[in-house]
Amino acid sequence: MKLYRRxxxxxxxAIAAGVAFKPFKSWSNINSLPSDAxxxxxxxxxxxxxxxxxADAWEILREKGRALDAVEKGxxxxxxxxxxxxxxxxxxxxxxxxxxxxxxIMDEKANIGSxxxxxxxxxxxxxxxxxxxKSPHVMLVxxxxxxxxxxxxxxxxxxxxxxxxxxxxxxLKSSDYQPVVNIxxxxxxxxxxxxxxxxxxxxxxxxxxAYKMHGRVGDSPIIGAGLYVDNxxxxxxxxxxxxxxxxxxxxxxxxEQMRHGKSPQAACESAVxxxxxxxxxxxxxxxxxxIGFIALNKSGEFxxxxxxxxxxFAVFDEKNGNRLLDAxxxxx
Ligand code: ASP
Numbered sequence: 503m504k505l506y507r508r509x510x511x512x513x514x515x516a517i518a519a520g521v522a523f524k525p526f527k528s529w530s531n532i533n534s535l536p537s538d539a540x541x542x543x544x545x546x547x548x549x550x551x552x553x554x555x556x557a558d559a560w561e562i563l564r565e566k567g568r569a570l571d572a573v574e575k576g577x578x579x580x581x582x583x584x585x586x587x588x589x590x591x592x593x594x595x596x597x598x599x600x601x602x603x604x605x606x607i608m609d610e611k612a613n614i615g616s617x618x619x620x621x622x623x624x625x626x627x628x629x630x631x632x633x634x635x636k637s638p639h640v641m642l643v644x645x646x647x648x649x650x651x652x653x654x655x656x657x658x659x660x661x662x663x664x665x666x667x668x669x670x671x672x673x674l675k676s677s678d679y680q681p682v683v684n685i686x687x688x689x690x691x692x693x694x695x696x697x698x699x700x701x702x703x704x705x706x707x708x709x710x711x712a713y714k715m716h717g718r719v720g721d722s723p724i725i726g727a728g729l730y731v732d733n734x735x736x737x738x739x740x741x742x743x744x745x746x747x748x749x750x751x752x753x754x755x756x757x758e759q760m761r762h763g764k765s766p767q768a769a770c771e772s773a774v775x776x777x778x779x780x781x782x783x784x785x786x787x788x789x790x791x792x793i794g795f796i797a798l799n800k801s802g803e804f805x806x807x808x809x810x811x812x813x814x815f816a817v818f819d820e821k822n823g824n825r826l827l828d829a830x831x832x833x834x
Contacts, residue, residue, distance in 0.1 A: 541802025544819040547693035552816030569695040569703035580691040588689040593709025601661040604723035605707035610733040616641040692739030720744025726754035736799035766797035767805030
């Protein structure tokens, strides 16, 4: 305890004396790259709804805006769309009929904000940003997150659409809960962007798994699991079976692999491989589950990989425009 205190004091004195702390290890090539070798701005996001989200984010990026503003605006488009049944308004409810939302956001200075199990607010990503900018905390959940949102002027709304309610009532007849992730009952919009100033930010928002237990929180609002940004290195965001992504702290793992020299593609692949190993270690069936990562580094190189065939992601940059790409997959 004493030793800890002494070191702590020493560190404090060093800060006071203006001694610069060197980051542990950064992805240093970037500083020596000529600026025309860097693709920026660029935004990438998960699934086909990423195309529309990218288009909104691009409006900010092309005007030399901040990556943080771009990713917030981009994912808001999906949150507000009742036809997207796995994010925000219109998202499928938990088994008790509550639409509960998870979201987080991270900027280039390692500022973070997150909400989990938030009800009644259409834009959880903006509440996460408010937690980051207007509270002394980094994460608020449930009733406390709702109170905070209302206090900051977010309107209270009913997020359960007629379609979602009808489907849920149908589901209640069997109440057969299979936390199997397939294209129909999940999907998170995760977005990462590099702006013209060379700064990275990311956002991640979801209604999580359909008919989950009330109070279930997935990876999406967990900094390090659903999203991670290190402005020296790169950024990553995850989608798919949240419990499995949390188990390996997936997005942080991808960024750390990039820190140690891997390309975004290779980093995503190694994270998916580790998740598969954990399934095997626990002797669990992975044949019906999905995990996907997307990653972007400081030079605007991107990559993506998933467990099963079927994950796609959207990329927007000036040279090639906005396009949907299929991710490579591990289980053949
Ligand atoms: N990762 C989300 C969750 O587990 C769902 C998804 O992206 O498919 O809540």
